[in-house]
Amino acid sequence: MIDRWLPAAASGHASSLDAVLLSVHAHMLLIFVAWLALFIIALIKFRKGANPEPREHGIKGTIAAVAIGAVIVGDVIILATQALPAWAARNEPPPFDSARGRPSGAQPIEIHIAAEQFAWNIHYPGPDRVFARTSPALVSASNPVGIDRSDAAAADDIGLLNVLMLPLNRTAVIQLTSRDVIHSFTLNEMRVKQDATPGMTSRIWLTPIATGDWEIACSQLCGLGHYRMRGEYHVVDQGAWDQWLADQRSTLSPR
Ligand SMILES: [Cu+2]
Structure with missing residues (x-):
């Protein structure tokens, strides 16, 4: 209704x-x-x-x-x-494999998101499921998350600006923080809204049940550029997800 x-x-x-x-x-x-x-x-x-x-x-x-x-x-x-x-x-924590013996396909994907004036920095750990070290000193246009590529775990890490990809019917666990002021991470169609607070990590989780292309919004007035603090997020089926991961990997070049 x-x-x-x-x-x-x-x-x-x-x-x-x-x-x-x-x-x-x-x-x-x-x-x-x-x-x-x-x-x-x-x-x-x-x-x-x-x-x-x-x-x-x-x-x-x-x-x-x-x-x-x-x-x-x-x-x-x-x-x-x-x-x-x-x-x-x-x-309640989402059903992690090791704890409840679920098939590996049901493993949640983990994502780190750091908000800043006025963008969303999105970090995927890659197939090894280990997040590489990040450092503010390494942040650049080509490395928005500041991934330390000298870290052994960094070879497959994906760092994106304002683009969030989510696979269909798979739980995503997001660790959210902020680099400067308080922002609010909002995915309206997922019914997700969580403050991103500097110095603090908030954990949220969701399971997309429909594919689509939508907008990430910031719901906390965070400065003069608040109105343009927008990203995009896409929920894709398994085939498109695998393809996207492969594409990301092919663009990663060791430094
Ligand atoms: Cu904001």
């Missing part, structure tokens, strides 16, 4: 997040109508015509106390039965 007004829902957790959004709006509507009714009742009941003299002690009643008590109990129930379980499920 609510997805009519939202971008395409293209990740495994998108529909559950949309359901939360709908639920919150439904509850807010309910509260709005209840407060409106209370407001109208008060306007009529305490009109000047019916109450010519102010009362020294105001009004007394148990209904108000019961209503406030019910709200508190309701909040606790929602927190305990919905919010906390949902939070725990969302934070």
Whole structure:
């Protein structure tokens, strides 16, 4: 229902997040109508015509106390039965092979992303799954991530500027940080939004369930160039993913 007004829902957790959004709006509507009714009742009941003299002690009643008590109990129930379980499920680590014996095809891909004014630096470890050393001193136009090519693990590492590739139906684990100010890494169709904070690494994960070409946005006003802090991301099927990896590898030349 609510997805009519939202971008395409293209990740495994998108529909559950949309359901939360709908639920919150439904509850807010309910509260709005209840407060409106209370407001109208008060306007009529305490009109000047019916109450010519102010009362020294105001009004007394148990209904108000019961209503406030019910709200508190309701909040606790929602927190305990919905919010906390949902939070725990969302934070559960993705199914890594070694821990749960999944087939190797289901291995999540790991990506490091460093935000900066005003770009996204994206680092893939390559087939060896080991991230090479990076250094700010090595950052250049041809090496946006600052990969240290003298590192033994660097031979297959891929560093990209503002381009994120994701394979279909495979969990991607992203370690996110920032080089300068706070940014917010946003993939609307994946229902992903996470602050990138300098000096801190945030871990997020997602599983794309539809192919497509979309935009990476920064959702935190991060400076004068905030408006142009855009990247692109593509979800591709396995064949296109393998081809892309092969293409990247062929452009890597040892230095
Ligand atoms: Cu930004």
